[in-house]
Amino acid sequence: xQSVTQLGSHVSVSEGALVLLRCNYSSSVPPYLFWYxxxxxxxxxLLLKYTSAATLVKGINGxxxxxxxxxxxxxxxxxxxxxxxxxxxxxxxxxxxxxxQKVTFGTGTKxxxxx
Amino acid sequence: xxxxxxxxxHLVMGxxxxxxxxxxxxxxxxxxxxxxxxxxKPLELMFVYSLEERVENNSVPSRFSPECPNSSHLFLHLxxxxxxxxxxxxxxxxxEAAGEPYHTEAFFGQGTRLTVV
Numbered sequence: 761x762q763s764v765t766q767l768g769s770h771v772s773v774s775e776g777a778l779v780l781l782r783c784n785y786s787s788s789v790p791p792y793l794f795w796y797x798x799x800x801x802x803x804x805x806l807l808l809k810y811t812s813a814a815t816l817v818k819g820i821n822g823x824x825x826x827x828x829x830x831x832x833x834x835x836x837x838x839x840x841x842x843x844x845x846x847x848x849x850x851x852x853x854x855x856x857x858x859x860x861q862k863v864t865f866g867t868g869t870k871x872x873x874x875x
Numbered sequence: 876x877x878x879x880x881x882x883x884x885h886l887v888m889g890x891x892x893x894x895x896x897x898x899x900x901x902x903x904x905x906x907x908x909x910x911x912x913x914x915x916k917p918l919e920l921m922f923v924y925s926l927e928e929r930v931e932n933n934s935v936p937s938r939f940s941p942e943c944p945n946s947s948h949l950f951l952h953l954x955x956x957x958x959x960x961x962x963x964x965x966x967x968x969x970x971e972a973a974g975e976p977y978h979t980e981a982f983f984g985q986g987t988r989l990t991v992v
Binding site: 794796801802803804805806809850857860861862863864865866867868 | 879916917918920923925930931967969971980981982985
């Protein structure tokens with residue numbers, strides 16, 4: 761079964777600093793991976809997705825993620841944090857157990873941006 | 876309206892009450908989902924409806940009863956809930972294709988914050 765593990769439930773960075781949120785996956789087949797963001801009192805919004813077309817995936821709001829098969833990782837990065845990036849971020853993996861799409865989420869990482 | 880809309884946004888109910896959560900999607904999608912988001916726990920997939928047919932029920936207690944009358948609407952009927960059922964309930968939709976998967980994203984509603992007292 762596919763799964764993802766997010767390292768660190770809370771990450772704090774200073775405004776303008778590099779953001780790095782870690783995600784490792786476990787999958788017996790080539791995985792299809794997503795990063796979602798959840799702002800306070802909101803639902804989840806897709807940041808980016810990896811579907812094997814390119815290992816470096818660019819998403820919205822300046823975020824990107826790199827798929828590394830050798831490390832089974834799909835870490836999310838942003839060169840310069842902004843206050844509006846404060847939110848919870850979820851890594852997720854897609855599977856098709858019975859002919860329908862199933863997305864399994866990680867436990868989430870809350871990003872705090874310090875002014 | 877566009878996207879996925881959930882009502883109500885907040886709900887407080889007693890353990891003996893019966894209530895329903897509503898989800899409506901305006902995206903023309905053919906699959907809808909209910910997720911439960913509790914503090915300090917991963918998002919839990921509760922129910923999946925594909926082409927209006929329930930295809931997965933992740934061992935959810937019978938006090939939760941889903942209904943999908945058409946591809947645009949999804950309900951979650953609640954009765955005799957427990958305090959531990961207090962959580963954010965999220966609805967999502969996506970467009971699935973038969974055969975090869977599209978790897979399409981799921982679109983989420985803003986959720987219903989449920990408190991059971």
